[in-house]
Amino acid sequence: MRILTKTSLYYLLVSVIVFLLGGLSFYKILQTEIYDEVDDQLFTDKENIIEYIRRHNELPSVTSGISEAIIVRETSAGVGALEALSDTLIFSTYDEEYVPFRKLTFTTYQDGKPFEYTILKSLMDFEDLFESTMLAMAWIFVLLLVGLAGVNYFINKYNWRNFYDTLERAKRYSLTQRKPLLLKPTDTQEFQELNEVLQAMTGKIHNDYLNLKEFTENASHEIQTPLAIVSSKLELFMQSDNLTQAQAAMLEEMHASINRLSRLNRSLILLTRIENREFSENEVIPFHELLQEQLDQLHEMMLMHDIQVEIEAMEPVFVEMNIGLCEILISNLLLNAIRHNSTGGIIRISLKAEELCIRNSGEPLQEEPVTLFERFRSGNKLSGSMGIGLALVSKISELYLLTPSYTYEEGLHVLRLKFPKKNS
Amino acid sequence: MKLLIIEDEQALNASMVSYLQAGGYTCDTALNYHEGSRLLSDQHYTCVLIDLTLPGGNGLDLVRLIKKNSPDTGIIIISAKNALDDKITGLELGADDYLTKPFHLSELNARLRSVIRRRNFNGQKVIKIGNLEVFPESAEAHVKGQKLTLTKKEYDLLLYFVTNKNRVLTKDSIAEHLWGDHIENLDSLDFVYTHIKNLRRKLVEAGGEDPITTVYGMGYKFTF
Numbered sequence: 001m002r003i004l005t006k007t008s009l010y011y012l013l014v015s016v017i018v019f020l021l022g023g024l025s026f027y028k029i030l031q032t033e034i035y036d037e038v039d040d041q042l043f044t045d046k047e048n049i050i051e052y053i054r055r056h057n058e059l060p061s062v063t064s065g066i067s068e069a070i071i072v073r074e075t076s077a078g079v080g081a082l083e084a085l086s087d088t089l090i091f092s093t094y095d096e097e098y099v100p101f102r103k104l105t106f107t108t109y110q111d112g113k114p115f116e117y118t119i120l121k122s123l124m125d126f127e128d129l130f131e132s133t134m135l136a137m138a139w140i141f142v143l144l145l146v147g148l149a150g151v152n153y154f155i156n157k158y159n160w161r162n163f164y165d166t167l168e169r170a171k172r173y174s175l176t177q178r179k180p181l182l183l184k185p186t187d188t189q190e191f192q193e194l195n196e197v198l199q200a201m202t203g204k205i206h207n208d209y210l211n212l213k214e215f216t217e218n219a220s221h222e223i224q225t226p227l228a229i230v231s232s233k234l235e236l237f238m239q240s241d242n243l244t245q246a247q248a249a250m251l252e253e254m255h256a257s258i259n260r261l262s263r264l265n266r267s268l269i270l271l272t273r274i275e276n277r278e279f280s281e282n283e284v285i286p287f288h289e290l291l292q293e294q295l296d297q298l299h300e301m302m303l304m305h306d307i308q309v310e311i312e313a314m315e316p317v318f319v320e321m322n323i324g325l326c327e328i329l330i331s332n333l334l335l336n337a338i339r340h341n342s343t344g345g346i347i348r349i350s351l352k353a354e355e356l357c358i359r360n361s362g363e364p365l366q367e368e369p370v371t372l373f374e375r376f377r378s379g380n381k382l383s384g385s386m387g388i389g390l391a392l393v394s395k396i397s398e399l400y401l402l403t404p405s406y407t408y409e410e411g412l413h414v415l416r417l418k419f420p421k422k423n424s
Numbered sequence: 425m426k427l428l429i430i431e432d433e434q435a436l437n438a439s440m441v442s443y444l445q446a447g448g449y450t451c452d453t454a455l456n457y458h459e460g461s462r463l464l465s466d467q468h469y470t471c472v473l474i475d476l477t478l479p480g481g482n483g484l485d486l487v488r489l490i491k492k493n494s495p496d497t498g499i500i501i502i503s504a505k506n507a508l509d510d511k512i513t514g515l516e517l518g519a520d521d522y523l524t525k526p527f528h529l530s531e532l533n534a535r536l537r538s539v540i541r542r543r544n545f546n547g548q549k550v551i552k553i554g555n556l557e558v559f560p561e562s563a564e565a566h567v568k569g570q571k572l573t574l575t576k577k578e579y580d581l582l583l584y585f586v587t588n589k590n591r592v593l594t595k596d597s598i599a600e601h602l603w604g605d606h607i608e609n610l611d612s613l614d615f616v617y618t619h620i621k622n623l624r625r626k627l628v629e630a631g632g633e634d635p636i637t638t639v640y641g642m643g644y645k646f647t648f
Binding site for chain 2: 249
């Protein structure tokens with residue numbers, strides 16, 4: 001959940017609770033006030049009635065008070081001197097509903113005879129006032145709530161914008177790009193600190209990365225010359241006439257190892273150069289023709305392993321790539337399909353506008369397919385591969401936004417290469 | 425035929441000289457840019473081998489110099505950099521070939537031969553070894569005047585052997601020569617064996633002797 005949504009939700013939750021509690025207390029206070037007021041009026045009426053009786057020694061006319069109704073009833077003596085306040089509902093024929101009344105009942109004496117007075121006061125007006133007040137309050141609450149939540153949201157959004165900017169830039173940051181991570185300065189202290197920490201961190205990582213890369217590059221290049229010397233001396237040594245068989249065998253092994261080292265080194269240099277984007281000369285290449293060419297070149301090798309090639313589809317596909325890299329890409333994919341095949345196996349090739357799919361028979365993988373595209377991963381140690389072929393495929397794919405993937409389906413290894421969507 | 429080898433690594437320079445001298449070439453050597461340019465202005469060479477990274481200057485400048493002063497001299501660039509730009513620039517400037525370190529001496533020899541053959545129009549159009557004749561221009565080979573039916577690879581193999589006659593050629597170098605870098609770490613050695621077997625059979629069937637001997641397991645040697 002976004003932090004903005006989160007804070008807004010918390011804010012709303014707290015506001016609703018506060019407003020509910022506030023509303024409830026307000027209701028209670030208002031109610032108490034209204035009852036006090038009504039009761040006061042009832043008691044004033046009572047005082048007035050008693051005063052009237054005392055002065056005139058007769059019952060007052062009903063209209064003389066502020067109450068809605070005064071009921072007088074003769075009562076038996078002895079019960080009197082009672083005074084009671086209560087709520088009651090009386091059916092109003094005019095409104096056709098029960099109307100709430102406040103009722104004060106008391107007893108007073110006229111000519112020594114007890115009379116029970118009941119003063120009724122409609123709460124209807126108060127109730128109406130009460131309702132409109134509550135409604136107005138409710139509206140004010142709701143508007144305040146929405147308004148505050150909105151203001152809060154926009155203030156937060158404004159405050160966090162620098163954070164989102166930083167986040168976006170950090171997301172887009174890639175070590176392989178040569179640009180440092182540039183972040184907008186901000187006047188929010190925490191965000192400024194975050195920016196500084198991020199910049200310092202990526203700067204350090206970037207430097208380490210460059211150092212490592214430089215080291216690999218230099219090491220690979222510096223190794224070339226000594227390798228050339230050893231290799232050439234061995235070759236000269238081999239020309240000697242008086243070698244024993246054991247010596248010859250040793251020389252052969254040394255020579256083979258040096259060769260292997262040379263090839264490995266060459267591949268590593270190639271990988272580094274792809275990473276350095278040294279292959280900038282791109283052209284539109286007929287991928288299908290290159291694929292066919294490579295197939296022809298490897299034809300012999302497939303015959304040798306008794307591998308059948310089935311071409312399921314060969315649609316014309318044009319890609320914009322460096323031609324050398326494209327060749328390396330295709331040949332590594334095909335070599336991989338040959339190397340990890342079984343004798344008498346098959347290779348099925350399907351080239352379509354959206355993807356190249358190469359299926360080959362062979363033993364299932366021993367390890368996780370995701371590691372396949374890493375360096376020095378080879379599924380089968382016996383095949384003598386150094387596991388750099390697919391790493392090359394992966395690097396070249398990365399450069400040209402191709403997506404390689406591996407699956408094992410129906411006993412076949414399936415390597416797919418998705419072409420990027422054309423922006424037409 | 426006179427060669428100039430401009431390579432700052434003494435040991436590698438010596439190896440090349442040793443291998444090429446045994447092949448009948450006369451070799452001059454230079455260990456830096458200035459020695460190289462001095463020798464180039466004094467002498468005329470059939471072919472020059474140039475390392476691109478030299479103390480005192482860039483090998484590419486020497487290529488320019490040779491092209492200007494003696495355009496008929498063959499040029500092979502040897503570089504540790506394997507940079508595509510250098511290769512393109514070098515070839516554009518007029519170099520005949522480009523080899524990346526480390527390389528097989530036998531491969532260097534084969535490339536050198538090929539450069540000389542291409543440049544030397546009046547020269548030898550046929551390589552004769554006993555009753556075997558190889559015609560590089562038409563990519564044909566005859567035994568006792570009779571044309572051999574060879575596949576492209578078999579012909580390449582034969583030419584490679586002939587160029588490096590009396591030398592031990594390792595299986596690796598043969599494989600790399602025939603298939604290039606593509607072959608990388610495939611079990612290419614079996615192919616080499618198959619091709620050599622076929623070539624031998626064709627040579628023998630045509631009435632020649634089997635000139636290819638296996639040297640301990642190290643490799644093969646074309647002897648005459």
